[in-house]
Amino acid sequence: MKVKHIDHIGIAVKEIASAGKFYTDVLGLKIKDIETVADQKVKVAFLPITDSEVELLESTEPDGPVARYIDSRGEGIQHIAFCVENIEEALEELKSKGVRLIDQTPRRGAGGAKIAFIHPKETNGVLIEICERD
Numbered sequence: 822m823k824v825k826h827i828d829h830i831g832i833a834v835k836e837i838a839s840a841g842k843f844y845t846d847v848l849g850l851k852i853k854d855i856e857t858v859a860d861q862k863v864k865v866a867f868l869p870i871t872d873s874e875v876e877l878l879e880s881t882e883p884d885g886p887v888a889r890y891i892d893s894r895g896e897g898i899q900h901i902a903f904c905v906e907n908i909e910e911a912l913e914e915l916k917s918k919g920v921r922l923i924d925q926t927p928r929r930g931a932g933g934a935k936i937a938f939i940h941p942k943e944t945n946g947v948l949i950e951i952c953e954r955d
Contacts, residue, residue, distance in 0.1 A: 822911040828904035828934075828952050829867075829874040833887045834896050837866045837879045844868050844875060858931050863887050865931040876931065900938070902950035908935045911951055915939065927953070 834840035837855065844850045850868040857864045862885030866877040878899060880888035890899050905911040908927045915922060923938035930936035930952065939949040 822914045823906040824951075825904045825906060827873050828902040828950075828954070829876045830898060831876045831878050831900040831902065831950070832897065833878050833880075833890045833894075833899040835879070835891060837864060837877045840877055840879075840896070841866055841868075844877070850875065854932075856931050857881060858929075861886065861930070863931075867932060900948035900950050902936070902952050905951045905953055908937060908951060908953040912937055 832840075841852055845852060845868075850870060853867045853869050853874075855864060855866045859881075862880060862882040864879045864881055866879075868875040868877070878887045880886075880891070882888065887899065912922065912924075912926065916925075921940040921943050923940050924936070927935040927937050930950075932954070934952040934954050936950055936952045939951070941948045
């Protein structure tokens, strides 16, 4: 598996509008786009920085994964995403090494990326996403 770079860091927030002010007003980053991913029950704000992004994740439903994350752990870093060269090959390699996956096949994520998650029990409690962008 070829990891190219850290694609983004996903930060779970209760509200993009208020949480985003730190990143825009204090750090000087700009929100490039805000997108809703209905099947993941999340609204995502993209803040690019070099070849990576900060993604602010706001739940659109009280039972969404981000809402559940905030309920159990509070706001903060929810996942780290690594951009891979070929996500299908990466998933096959991970399976062949016996790595427990949340996603057996890629799905569409925010920004049109193909994504898949590795189970945090495999990664010392860190939710790791692998992604491939067209």
